[in-house]
Amino acid sequence: MSSVPSTQREAGWALVARREIVVKITDRAFLIGTLVTLLLIGGLMGYQVWDAGRTATxxxxxxxxxxxxxxxxxxxxxxxxxxxxxxxxxxxxxxxxxxxxxxxxxxxxxxxxxxxxxxxxxxxxxxxxxxxxxxxxxxxxxxxxxxxxxxxxxxxxAGSTVTTALLRGDAEQSQLAGGVAYAFAFLFYVATLTFGITLANSVVEEKQSRVVEIIATSVPVRQLLIGKVVGNSVLAIAQMLLYAGVGLVGLSFTPYASLVPGVGGPVAWFVAFFVAGFVALAALWAVAGALASRVEEVQSTATPLTFLVLAVFLGALLVTGTARTVLSFVPPFSAVLMPTRLLEGDATWWQAVLAFALLLAAAGGVVVAAERLYRRSLLQTGGKLSMRQAWSAPE
CATH class of the missing domain: 3.40.190.10 (Periplasmic binding protein-like II)
Incomplete structure (x- = not known):
């Protein structure tokens, strides 16, 4: 690898990222899936508008x-x-x-x-x-x-009436917070799982066909990982921004229109948390693909990641009280829970900054560890590897 020119080393990850993006945006299934999701979001917003103005006679x-x-x-x-x-x-x-x-x-x-x-x-x-x-x-x-x-x-x-009161916000804001919080959790779950499985399969397919051995002669393995993570992250972030934009535009036509300005800040925080959380998990998905030698083995190597992503999704929906507050600082749960708490008015800006700093630190550590695992397992073709075997494998 020492014979690879420095300019080519610097451009290698960008070439890989561009290839990942081009392959994905020209994939009919990906485009159809994105379009269907946009139609579902638009349909849901349209139903809210219709239902709000509907009178049953x-x-x-x-x-x-x-x-x-x-x-x-x-x-x-x-x-x-x-x-x-x-x-x-x-x-x-x-x-x-x-x-x-x-x-x-x-x-x-x-x-x-x-x-x-x-x-x-x-x-x-x-x-x-x-x-x-x-x-x-x-x-x-x-x-x-x-x-x-x-x-x-x-x-x-006299004395028989019961009124309601909320400790925070009003009823409409509470309802909107619940809906948007579910959207945060669902989008993070779907994007991480969908792009993650695609990334893992892409890695193992190149490994199984021995194409990666040819690529590695031109692009350092480290940059190959960076390119794959960057390419898939760009796609996932662009898709999330598209969904969020359509959702916010749709909300502006519903009875919650007056609350939309208050949603913008938490949505921006969610995008930032999503980027950090997704990059870390994408690196681990690439490792799951590198540990396998055949496509059939990816399900096994990716099982821990699948359960982790599911735990984040369920935790965002089911955990309450003190446990919810604590988890909002724990990566990767913080990627969903902290923006949700901001939306609900249950967290301050400094808590968000602290949670984001912890998430960035954790993401950095995960990427460094994932790079070593990926680099030492990608060219190993003797069968499925465990993380311990990959960690101690020779360069």
Whole structure:
């Protein structure tokens, strides 16, 4: 390797990175997968916009004796639930009401039962209509009871109301934080696993076909690793930025539009944490490929990495309390948990800087160790190697 000119040594990793990028962006499966994901994100955002502005109109059949309550239901429904509207279908008797529901001319039939009111539907309960009807009937019953007792509804209800409060933020911000946190974890999981497996397979395929022996005569093994990691990292980061951009644009058209400016900072932190975490894991995926001698062995050599990535994903979703706070400083869990805590307003800027510094330090150590393992195992063709064997193998 000492005969390789210094200029070629310096350019070797860039050539490998360019090749990795070109191969990937011309791969139909990769392009289709990226397009499908963008369509899913766009579709989800479109559904949020549609659902937020959707009003469900229900037709309720009612006979003359319950018409006052049915009319009250129609007038009060929008104030109880802005996505529910009620129209009253006046029918002659109970038989006509049943026929209207069975034929689909009415969604429900409101009538008195033995000990209260009944909302009869055909084959499935109308959840939103049921909740609104319960509120209206409860109000009517209270008004009747208050009149009988010579008092008011307000006095009967005194001390019975329950309000909600959040220690941090508001309800919409909490809901948005939960959704974006899941997106962070899912994107990190999918990108790391997808690009990682592709990288490992690429390494072992070149090794199995002996192509790597030819490449190694022109490009130092160390630069070959750097090129593969850089190439796949550039692709993964570009894909994440594309997804994040589409997601933020989509959010601006949803009821959460006013909260989008507050999401930008945590998203930027997530990208930074993603870069550091992905680079470290990409180096380990390359090692998983180098330890194997055949494609069939990659599943075995990559098993620890697969479980690690899965642990990060599940940890981001399931861990709570003090354990969540501690893990947000522990690489690679911090790659997802710290941006999530920033989004939730549960972490300060200096905590993010500390977690990022720890992640960078860990990533640097992992890359150095991975480089030694990769360099000492890539040209070994005597079968699958363990990490201990690769670590002590001769240069």
């Amino acid at each position: 229900y037709t309720v059949a009612a006979t003359s004796d319950v018409r006052p309550v049915a009319d009250r239901l129609a007038s009060d429904a929008p104030s109880l639930d802005e996505q529910v509207a009620v129209e009253v279908d006046a029918v002659a008797d109970d038989a006509a009401a049943r026929a209207a529901v069975r034929s689909g001319d009415a969604d429900a039939w409101l009538h008195r039962g033995d000990d209260g009111w009944v909302l009869t539907t055909d084959s499935e309960e109308k959840g939103a209509l049921t909740r609104v009807t319960q509120d209206v009937v409860r109000d009517v019953a209270l008004e009747e009871q208050a009149a009988d007792l010579g008092t008011t509804v307000q006095r009967l209800r």
